[in-house]
Amino acid sequence: MHPITHSRHRLTLYAAAWIPVTGILVVTLTSRDDLRLGEGILLGGVLGVLYATIGLPLWYFCRAHPLRGANAVSALLPHAVTAVLFASLLQFAVRLLARTTASLGHGWSGLSERLAPHVPMLFLLGILIYFLLVAFYYLITAVEAGKDAERHRDRLRAMAGDAELRALRAQLNPHFLFNSLNSISSLTGSDPPKAREMCVRLADFFRKSVGLGDKPSVTLSEEIELLSHYLAVEKIRLGERLRVELAVDSEVRKTELPPLLLQPLVENAVLHGIATLTEGGTLRIRAERLHGRLRVQVDNPYDPHAPARRGSGRGIENVRRRVAAHFGTDGRMTVDARDDRYSVVLSLPLERP
Amino acid sequence: MNKTRKLRVLIVDDEEPARALLAELLGAHPDVEIVGACRDGYEAVERAGALEPDLLLLDIQMPKLDGFEVLELIDRETDVVFVTAYDEYALKAFEVNAVDYLLKPFSAERLDGALERARERRGRSPGLDPAGLAAAARPGNERLTRVVVRDGGQIQIIPVETIDFLMAQGDYVAIHADRRSFLKQQTLQSLGESLDPARFVRIHRSYIMNVQRLVRVEPYAKDSRAAVLADGTELPISRSGYARLRELLG
Numbered sequence: 263m264h265p266i267t268h269s270r271h272r273l274t275l276y277a278a279a280w281i282p283v284t285g286i287l288v289v290t291l292t293s294r295d296d297l298r299l300g301e302g303i304l305l306g307g308v309l310g311v312l313y314a315t316i317g318l319p320l321w322y323f324c325r326a327h328p329l330r331g332a333n334a335v336s337a338l339l340p341h342a343v344t345a346v347l348f349a350s351l352l353q354f355a356v357r358l359l360a361r362t363t364a365s366l367g368h369g370w371s372g373l374s375e376r377l378a379p380h381v382p383m384l385f386l387l388g389i390l391i392y393f394l395l396v397a398f399y400y401l402i403t404a405v406e407a408g409k410d411a412e413r414h415r416d417r418l419r420a421m422a423g424d425a426e427l428r429a430l431r432a433q434l435n436p437h438f439l440f441n442s443l444n445s446i447s448s449l450t451g452s453d454p455p456k457a458r459e460m461c462v463r464l465a466d467f468f469r470k471s472v473g474l475g476d477k478p479s480v481t482l483s484e485e486i487e488l489l490s491h492y493l494a495v496e497k498i499r500l501g502e503r504l505r506v507e508l509a510v511d512s513e514v515r516k517t518e519l520p521p522l523l524l525q526p527l528v529e530n531a532v533l534h535g536i537a538t539l540t541e542g543g544t545l546r547i548r549a550e551r552l553h554g555r556l557r558v559q560v561d562n563p564y565d566p567h568a569p570a571r572r573g574s575g576r577g578i579e580n581v582r583r584r585v586a587a588h589f590g591t592d593g594r595m596t597v598d599a600r601d602d603r604y605s606v607v608l609s610l611p612l613e614r615p
Numbered sequence: 616m617n618k619t620r621k622l623r624v625l626i627v628d629d630e631e632p633a634r635a636l637l638a639e640l641l642g643a644h645p646d647v648e649i650v651g652a653c654r655d656g657y658e659a660v661e662r663a664g665a666l667e668p669d670l671l672l673l674d675i676q677m678p679k680l681d682g683f684e685v686l687e688l689i690d691r692e693t694d695v696v697f698v699t700a701y702d703e704y705a706l707k708a709f710e711v712n713a714v715d716y717l718l719k720p721f722s723a724e725r726l727d728g729a730l731e732r733a734r735e736r737r738g739r740s741p742g743l744d745p746a747g748l749a750a751a752a753r754p755g756n757e758r759l760t761r762v763v764v765r766d767g768g769q770i771q772i773i774p775v776e777t778i779d780f781l782m783a784q785g786d787y788v789a790i791h792a793d794r795r796s797f798l799k800q801q802t803l804q805s806l807g808e809s810l811d812p813a814r815f816v817r818i819h820r821s822y823i824m825n826v827q828r829l830v831r832v833e834p835y836a837k838d839s840r841a842a843v844l845a846d847g848t849e850l851p852i853s854r855s856g857y858a859r860l861r862e863l864l865g
Contacts (some may be wrong), residue, residue: 329825383845436703440700440718440719440720441630441700441719443719443720444630444632444633444636444700444719444720444721444722445630445633447720448632448633448635448636448639449632449637451636451639452639454633477740498632499630499632500630500631501630501631501632514762537629537676537678538678539678540654540655540657540678540679541630541660547775565678567678567761567772568678568679569656569677569679569680569681569761570681570760571676
């Protein structure tokens, strides 16, 4: 889309900008006293209109020759050639006009001869105006590119927010709640103190997860605390089947990371790992400093031949999207499923940029 | 009184508290006898065969086999009440002729109601093909990723990508996979419907073929053709089967 012709407002401004230019042309033409003011206005006015008209399609030529990626020669050469053509064409047009006016009769005679000394100046002005136009168009292009980049950034930010939202929604996995309530219902009859404990753990987990979800970032310790509430609830439900080994290096405890980033990994390890095994297994969570980065590994045994469960892989994909949204290329996530162990490793910067 | 014999119930759930809850609530019913409790799909199939319960209280998501697969593998007609936290299977569960569908957590009254329905249904044969109904019970957009069969005393799990072709054999389907053949009690039609239509095509009234195994199509007798598979097997292609095959292969 042409930046000027696509709105009437801009077209008016563009036309208005040519009035002073036309003025300069008129002044130049009449400065040597050899052209009368009327003649100057006629010739300058026609030139101004011609410049303005030919100037519009020039934008397409500029767009076809973007500055980005071009060197000085390849940027200048096409414009140098066009500038000469542009200026020649215009001075030819004005001379033709001057000759035609002679046939209008008395008073206009000899205009062509009197114009002749001005021709070199008009040619130079033509070149100058050409380059001013080109500069103007490149400036517009640069401004538009800046706006595009900003729009793109906004879209990326919106996408990150979206991934966040999806993650939080997945967080409130209703089946976790239903299954937990069913366990509580069971324990109410058989083991009331344990039922009470599970109520408290469940409340702790939801309170913590809502609290953390509201923050832009949390420390690793806070996230681990949430995990322990979650695992305490699942341990009551799964009993002996769920065994947990948790190892967190003290030097990474204060590392900041997006909230609820690890919880979906642990939930995945429980639901699609431990819960697929009749005898259960050991879920390992390790967080340490490695090569100046934070390394978190969640690994668990699983049954590769287990019947398909709903939603499998969704939690992992969510985390992957969030790592990408938060850390860009500085965050890495590797999933390794071999034999009967499933492992997810996150490698994140220790210092947030 | 028709309550001369107790209602024999088998509990199937991988979570201990869930099993304990069912056992506790069933304890209030003197006419109910709990014959066992199973922790996964294999145990369920095995013990349902050995103990011949009247009623299964069956979870859906479990280790080894899911609840629907368990039903497919039980030869005898057994009434079933699903007990699960997932409501998305509910509508379809009744298509497998389930007596009832309990959503966790459930009330004692809700379980009583389910038992009452089971008592009423007792002895009345559902008279339906369990595997076909189990296939119908899967959520519509969900394609089978594996087929479970009983091979002698053993449960075989056949990933669908290993299947070469299926052949109708009366009330059974012969599943040819990995150079072996397994019989499953299900119609070719119903098994075919739960397979991915982009991969499996019905080339004949009695055959469904995995198109990825197809090497070439040869003319056979007048007006008929044969599909040659990678291992050299030749399968007949009917005229309408050829049309479907061509449509699939574009």
